[in-house]
Amino acid sequence: MNKSRQFRTGFLYLALAALCALPSVGQDAPDVGPRPPQPLKAMESHIGHVTGHAKDAKMDYRRYCAGCHGDLGDGNGENAVWLDPKPRDFTAATFKCRSTVTGMLPTDQDLFDTIGRGLDNSNMPIWNTFSDLQRANLVAYIKTFSPRWDKEKAGDPIKIPAEPAVTIESISHGKALFTKLECWKCHGPEGKGDGPSAATLTDSKDQPIRPYNFAGGGDDSRFKCGSTNADVYKIFITGVDGTPMPSFADVIQPNDAWDLVHFLRTLQVKRHSKENDVLKAAGGKIPPYVEKQAEAPASQPETRAAGGGN
Amino acid sequence: MRARGLFASILVTVVAPSLMFAAGTISGKVTYTGTPVKQKPIDMSKEPSCAKQHATPVNTETVVTGAGNTLDNVVVYISEGADDANAPAQAVTFTQKGCQYLPHVVALHTGQELQVANADQTSHNIHPLAKVNREWNKSQPPGSPNISEKFDAPEFISVKCNIHPWMHGWFVVLKTNHYSISKDDGAFTLPNLPPGKYKVTAWHEDYGTQEQDVTITGSETKSIDFSFKAKAY
Numbered sequence: 001m002n003k004s005r006q007f008r009t010g011f012l013y014l015a016l017a018a019l020c021a022l023p024s025v026g027q028d029a030p031d032v033g034p035r036p037p038q039p040l041k042a043m044e045s046h047i048g049h050v051t052g053h054a055k056d057a058k059m060d061y062r063r064y065c066a067g068c069h070g071d072l073g074d075g076n077g078e079n080a081v082w083l084d085p086k087p088r089d090f091t092a093a094t095f096k097c098r099s100t101v102t103g104m105l106p107t108d109q110d111l112f113d114t115i116g117r118g119l120d121n122s123n124m125p126i127w128n129t130f131s132d133l134q135r136a137n138l139v140a141y142i143k144t145f146s147p148r149w150d151k152e153k154a155g156d157p158i159k160i161p162a163e164p165a166v167t168i169e170s171i172s173h174g175k176a177l178f179t180k181l182e183c184w185k186c187h188g189p190e191g192k193g194d195g196p197s198a199a200t201l202t203d204s205k206d207q208p209i210r211p212y213n214f215a216g217g218g219d220d221s222r223f224k225c226g227s228t229n230a231d232v233y234k235i236f237i238t239g240v241d242g243t244p245m246p247s248f249a250d251v252i253q254p255n256d257a258w259d260l261v262h263f264l265r266t267l268q269v270k271r272h273s274k275e276n277d278v279l280k281a282a283g284g285k286i287p288p289y290v291e292k293q294a295e296a297p298a299s300q301p302e303t304r305a306a307g308g309g310n
Numbered sequence: 311m312r313a314r315g316l317f318a319s320i321l322v323t324v325v326a327p328s329l330m331f332a333a334g335t336i337s338g339k340v341t342y343t344g345t346p347v348k349q350k351p352i353d354m355s356k357e358p359s360c361a362k363q364h365a366t367p368v369n370t371e372t373v374v375t376g377a378g379n380t381l382d383n384v385v386v387y388i389s390e391g392a393d394d395a396n397a398p399a400q401a402v403t404f405t406q407k408g409c410q411y412l413p414h415v416v417a418l419h420t421g422q423e424l425q426v427a428n429a430d431q432t433s434h435n436i437h438p439l440a441k442v443n444r445e446w447n448k449s450q451p452p453g454s455p456n457i458s459e460k461f462d463a464p465e466f467i468s469v470k471c472n473i474h475p476w477m478h479g480w481f482v483v484l485k486t487n488h489y490s491i492s493k494d495d496g497a498f499t500l501p502n503l504p505p506g507k508y509k510v511t512a513w514h515e516d517y518g519t520q521e522q523d524v525t526i527t528g529s530e531t532k533s534i535d536f537s538f539k540a541k542a543y
Contacts, residue, residue, distance in 0.1 A: 092441065092445075094445050102446040102447055102448060103444035103445060103446030103447075104444070180451065181433060181449065181451055182432065182433040182451070182473070185433070185473050186472070186473065196356045197356070197472065197473045197474070197475070200475040201472055201475075202472075202475075204437075204439050204445060239446075239447050239448070239449075241445060241446070241447060242445065243447075244435065244437070244447070244472030244473075245447070246435035246436075246437065246447040246448050246449040246472075247446070247447060247448050247449065248449045249448075250448065250454070250455075250457065251449055251450065251451050251454050
């Protein structure tokens with residue numbers, strides 16, 4: 001009786017010890033488990049005057065990134081099953097937040113900015129505790145996961161023209177574009193992310209994905225790829241690769257794109273913005289857009305001048 | 311001397327081309343065995359401008375068949391043996407019409423121009439889910455110019471429109487100009503093949519690939535057939 005109890009207790013301790021030992025195997029002995037198949041590539045990143053080296057990000061990547069993005073950078077870290085949206089798969093080299101045209105690799109600066117900014121509405125936090133050098137090293141490390149970085153150069157950043165003044169006419173024209181370009185098919189007529197195609201959207205890995213809900217956030221509401229008007233401009237020119245959001249680069253003129261930005265800001269109803277101020281001053285209603293050429297004889301010079309122009 | 315020269319030139323002009331162009335053909339039929347999964351009618355009611363273009367609802371096109379168990383949309387191509395000829399200068403066109411892709415499967419050479427046209431009164435987004443090539447995603451509102459693109463590497467690229475989730479097609483990028491896509495009769499023809507040993511591959515989006523070795527010895531037509539086993543689901 002006593003003996004068997006002793007045995008049982010001993011067994012229990014053993015089992016406990018084994019259980020405790022399990023996770024520590026992963027932490028203390030980094031050589032156990034899946035590893036990148038090849039020795040780390042010598043990869044660099046260049047952000048301003050900072051040069052990052054992949055080899056110097058090894059420890060940071062394993063400690064801060066591998067849990068979600070995985071040792072192999074394929075987005076299959078041990079936390080990945082619990083996450084929605086899924087962590088980025090670096091082996092595909094497809095990135096959401098770029099300053100480059102759709103299909104092109106992002107610039108080092110783009111990746112650097114994404115790490116520092118985090119991704120809103122996802123589990124990717126703001127890594128502002130890293131030094132610039134740490135972030136630059138991590139950018140170089142991320143680039144070791146796909147052979148595309150050996151063969152291709154990052155695209156050139158798109159040119160963003162100076163932002164024109166926010167007027168009720170530019171908001172009105174933006175609204176007309178929102179309808180014409182059928183942004184509402186996914187984002188919904190009021191930008192609530194509830195358009196007719198919203199429910200069926202999937203990303204490039206066949207995971208369900210929601211269109212951005214403009215109206216959902218408060219005064220601090222952000223976009224995934226930044227919070228300035230220029231960031232919003234960038235999103236629909238570059239597209240959000242790997243998601244259903246296409247590039248409109250070939251189908252929208254720069255000034256028209258700015259009008260669309262101004263309208264999109266008014267969809268963020270709870271966010272304080274100059275666009276919402278202009279809208280309020282105009283009585284809170286967006287007047288219908290009057291087509292320039294067709295409807296604007298000499299009697300309507302004002303609409304003509306402010307309606308979007310070139 | 312002169313006669314010999316003349317004889318030689320006759321030899322070069324008459325005999326050589328006929329040797330060079332002694333070209334065979336591989337042709338045949340693609341069929342299936344078993345019962346293919348039933349294709350579903352597509353509900354386009356969310357896109358009235360497309361729905362009204364179809365008197366009866368169109369079906370999904372994952373498996374399209376013809377009379378006599380023939381299989382449509384199979385890309386039959388020379389996967390080994392043919393020279394990796396250059397891309398043809400003319401573009402291949404892929405049209406969006408009635409919220410469908412015409413054709414459902416388009417094949418082209420690496421580096422060949424692909425023109426994507428929108429004949430509809432609605433915006434489409436063309437989203438090739440490439441894994442080897444670059445994945446891009448472009449909006450194409452009605453009336454906008456054709457999108458011109460190229461692909462550098464051979465790949466079977468699944469293409470979709472996120473706005474109209476039923477729209478699905480394929481860009482088949484090959485390293486050869488010797489290909490044929492089966493239609494309702496399941497027939498394929500691969501002409502202009504100089505004598506040599508070839509590997510012929512047949513690819514179907516749902517049923518996978520099959521290969522056959524064929525040797526062409528002269529101006530002959532070799533007949534081969536492919537038979538795919540239908541998936542029950």
